[in-house]
Amino acid sequence: MAKDKVNIYDVAAKAEVGIGTVSRVLNNSPKVKTETRTKVLEVIKELNYRPNKLAQNLASQKANAIGIIVPTFIDHFFVEVLKGIQAALEAEKIDLILYKIDKDQAMLDKILDIVHSKKVDGIVAVTMDIGEEDYQQLLAEEIPIVLADEKNDDFHSIYLNDLKGAEMAIQYLLAQGHQKIAFINGVQTSQHGIRRLKGVKNILAKNDLVLEPELLKFGDFKTESGYKLMLEILDLPQANWPTAVFAASDNQAIGILEALKEKNIKVPAEIAVVGYDNIELAEYLKITTVWQPMYKLGYLSIEVLLKAIRGELNNFYQTELELKLIKRETA
Amino acid sequence: MAKDKVNIYDVAAKAEVGIGTVSRVLNNSPKVKTETRTKVLEVIKELNYRPNKLAQNLASQKANAIGIIVPTFIDHFFVEVLKGIQAALEAEKIDLILYKIDKDQAMLDKILDIVHSKKVDGIVAVTMDIGEEDYQQLLAEEIPIVLADEKNDDFHSIYLNDLKGAEMAIQYLLAQGHQKIAFINGVQTSQHGIRRLKGVKNILAKNDLVLEPELLKFGDFKTESGYKLMLEILDLPQANWPTAVFAASDNQAIGILEALKEKNIKVPAEIAVVGYDNIELAEYLKITTVWQPMYKLGYLSIEVLLKAIRGELNNFYQTELELKLIKRETA
DNA sequence: CTGTTAGCGCTTTCAG
């Protein structure tokens, strides 16, 4: 009646071999006589034995798992990335542990806990954006880490060019004849936001235009924020209204569209809107947007991480993924 | 230079105590002199020591992690459920391991691997829908399992009443004056699909109506399937067209809407559409649909699982979550 | 209150 407690010793005993041998067949070691292997395998079936991975991992010093660290759980962006991650992991027999670490917490400390926990062989940190000194500390750790959506020469990193993305959007708007453009940005301290803002200003400057202070807003990349900030802009005297709005995320663009609809303002006739990300919703809502290859970001991150774990990488892998402007009906 | 290899012995040595004491402060055991604790804590900081959780887990026989088993990764339904799961887990210091198990695989075998792996203290299986005999086998295992979106008296289970949901939808359509209704279902073998079909037929029969065989389609709950199946229906002589279509998922409803748009058929004037799930997109696309509380499903699943793990549950927890019809613009 | 000593269940030399 030793129900579930069957372990490697039970198998060894019943198969009349040593536990070493059982371990070998478990790990497909080639140096086991076929006959012996068959017998052990038989007993394993009989006993419905399945190894305790905790013990396996501790003994072998590898976790057979990877960790994904995300700042805010399951928003559209991460869902896409996760899909790519899952796809890349499909074939492997590697577990996926999801860690959510809030931006405002002691991120580094939590990450170090994970690193030292030995529960994962490697980590993909998505849009982490921690400070430079924190990165330095992380460098001291020997575990493979890939930064997704973050450029950093001291790590494997796969990123998107925010500057270029913003430039594409503004360039397009300019080409459509817009001169007075508003930019509804995300979190003010976000590196992504900062770089996108720079891109906006760059192109504007190149065309002898400026971004009016009253047409630059900071929020948090979410729908609600787009809605509120757009309303603020519409509170300005109508003469000051922009003819186009560039949003730092599609979620914000959606909020902007709602605000516009509420005020009965025609899009794009009266005010054009360009989003950022190309989340699935953007397609359904026909939002013109800057496409970020999030799925690919996830997929590639895992590929790189697995290579790094296997020691197949000699240098830090660096790749900038291409962005694309997707023209639809809002601009 | 023993960089990262600092373990409990190093801490014990430097703090001039036994490893037992270190372990005790690690686990907040009350029976440690404050003075000693302080000293140990100091050394821990100094050495930047963080426990190896693999070892902790093996020794303590608990994983401090739970596993989520999903059939198809990250679709709208699961994303919502995951949000709930994450929210419920927020406060706990419990890891979340995501397992994807394809429907067509040897599901039970994979689940048993997970169970015996000892990497998780409990499991939430979402929309698993394995056979009765498989459930029986699972019963033999001592690990807490909660079935989310699946009713089964032998497990903790939190579910939605498919029959009722389908009935609500059809009832509503009937009230709107529709007599000729089509049902675009999901996978033919899905218990959810089967029950929803039953609900549809129930209400129809109660009103002396029948579901025309040509107006009953089976697909796979995805957008593409809704699109294709609707097109098939529109291939029928126009006299045979339904005046309303009920879809087994919002994803399918979206596909249906696309097909209708392509054929320039007005919704709901010419053909009304009712979806199922109330995914986020449904809101933006103004789809009338049956709301399933997916977030709550996830949240509650974790609450129940945690209680089960802590041994606070004496019986199998059973709850049916309420559905709601959300009237919007497609019907 | 604290040190010591067994394990937890497996992997991995090391002999043979």
Added chain:
DNA sequence: CTGAAAGCGCTAACAG
């Protein structure tokens, strides 16, 4: 090719 033994790093009695 295979058995025995030494850990992996920590928890949990058990003495004291």
